[in-house]
Amino acid sequence: MNIAISQCSNCQWEWVGEKQYCPKCLSDDYVIIESDGVGTVYSHTIIHAAPDKYKNLAPYTIALVDMTEKIRLSTRSLNESISIGDTVQITEIKNGAYIVDKVES
Structure with a gap:
């Protein structure tokens, strides 16, 4: 799944989300x-x-994922056996949350 990343034309900083300026x-x-x-x-x-809002999902895995040099996203993983260094793919955006799954090599 592709995601949109904003990149500043002035300083090349990158971000995800609705911002009108760098x-x-x-x-x-x-x-x-x-x-x-x-x-x-x-x-x-x-x-x-x-939290009460997410009790029906527990236990669930939260992963910090480096998408580029400058973008690190907080995601929810579909795979409980992920490890640091694993390659993952965003599969969907659900209720504002990025959902990732492990990419099998």
């Missing part, structure tokens, strides 16, 4: 680039004691 240099000159949604697991944890 969060680093405040320039309003930016372009949208497409990411293939593939990244590398930086860190992960399994949530057992979830």
Whole structure:
């Protein structure tokens, strides 16, 4: 699944989300680039004691995923056996959350 990444034309900073200006240099000159949604697991944890809103999902895995040099996303993993360094792919965006699954080599 492709995701849109904004890249500042002035300082090349990258971000995901609705911002009308660069969060680093405040320039309003930016372009949208497409990411293939593939990244590398930086860190992960399994949530057992979830907030009320997410109790029906517990236990679930949260992973920090490096999408580019500058973009690290908090995601929910479909695969509990992920490890740091694994390659993952964004499979969907559900209720504002990025859902990833391990890419098998």
